[in-house]
Amino acid sequence: MRKPLIAGNWKLNNTIAEASQLAEALKTELGNNTNTDIVIAPVFTALASVTHICASSSIQVAGQNCHCVDSGAFTGEVSAPLLVDAGCSHVILGHSERRQFFGETDNFVNAKTHAAINSGLTAIVCLGETLEQRESGEMFDVITNQLSLALNEITPAQTENLVIAYEPIWAIGTGKTATSEEAAEVHAFIRGLLSGLFNHEVAEATRIIYGGSVKPNNIGALMAEADIDGALVGGASLTASDFIAIVNYPKPLKVVQK
Numbered sequence: 124m125r126k127p128l129i130a131g132n133w134k135l136n137n138t139i140a141e142a143s144q145l146a147e148a149l150k151t152e153l154g155n156n157t158n159t160d161i162v163i164a165p166v167f168t169a170l171a172s173v174t175h176i177c178a179s180s181s182i183q184v185a186g187q188n189c190h191c192v193d194s195g196a197f198t199g200e201v202s203a204p205l206l207v208d209a210g211c212s213h214v215i216l217g218h219s220e221r222r223q224f225f226g227e228t229d230n231f232v233n234a235k236t237h238a239a240i241n242s243g244l245t246a247i248v249c250l251g252e253t254l255e256q257r258e259s260g261e262m263f264d265v266i267t268n269q270l271s272l273a274l275n276e277i278t279p280a281q282t283e284n285l286v287i288a289y290e291p292i293w294a295i296g297t298g299k300t301a302t303s304e305e306a307a308e309v310h311a312f313i314r315g316l317l318s319g320l321f322n323h324e325v326a327e328a329t330r331i332i333y334g335g336s337v338k339p340n341n342i343g344a345l346m347a348e349a350d351i352d353g354a355l356v357g358g359a360s361l362t363a364s365d366f367i368a369i370v371n372y373p374k375p376l377k378v379v380q381k
């Protein structure tokens with residue numbers, strides 16, 4: 124069974140002091156939680172402080188991006204080994220905001236995914252369709268392309284360090300969540316693709332998490348879906364009480380363990 128993973132993507136928010144305060148508040152409430160993998164992704168400048176705070180807890184820390192080359196003349200970039208050096212265990216890759224505002228292509232996301240996994244990070248690879256793509260019936264083709272290109276030449280063994288985040292672009296920061304049925308349909312489709320790209324075991328073991336206006340009041344319905352293994356939370360992860368409520372979503376009687 125797949126262990127739930129709830130990740131907070133803090134995006135471009137919080138000073139070091141603010142990030143540290145939020146991490147402390149989360150650690151107090153969630154620091155001993157081992158039923159769910161909890162990951163938070165602060166800005167790069169706050170990583171060292173946040174990883175220091177979370178070191179003695181079960182909360183793990185992610186970078187929001189990394190470059191595909193380890194070091195060299197790449198002004199402004201941060202590499203996967205440097206994220207490891209800062210205490211990160213995860214990295215978010217291919218977020219739609221990176222694709223939309225910084226021109227990241229599927230091939231670039233693929234190179235970053237290799238770099239991240241080869242450095243020992245777990246890559247949280249994001250994909251998702253626009254509203255136009257959904258409405259024009261292109262959604263499944265878009266998802267198929269994004270997934271197969273992002274995972275090009277990734278081996279089945281490497282998928283142990285892989286999480287897929289389905290984030291429909293029209294649901295990000297809009298307050299417009301995909302219904303749990305809409306999300307579940309795409310998650311099941313992605314699991315089928317993973318089975319084809321790798322094998323049935325990989326498809327069953329890989330966590331597919333949902334992102335897009337996840338809030339305390341919709342996480343329960345999303346997590347009740349068999350193929351939704353967690354959430355990538357943006358806005359609501361900036362408020363400690365909301366993120367804590369999301370991690371502590373009402374569970375069905377059956378406890379899910381990896």
Ligand code: 13P
Binds near residue numbers: 298
């Ligand atoms: P919101 O939860 O603010 O919609 O953001 C989702 C997201 O982009 C997480 O990566």
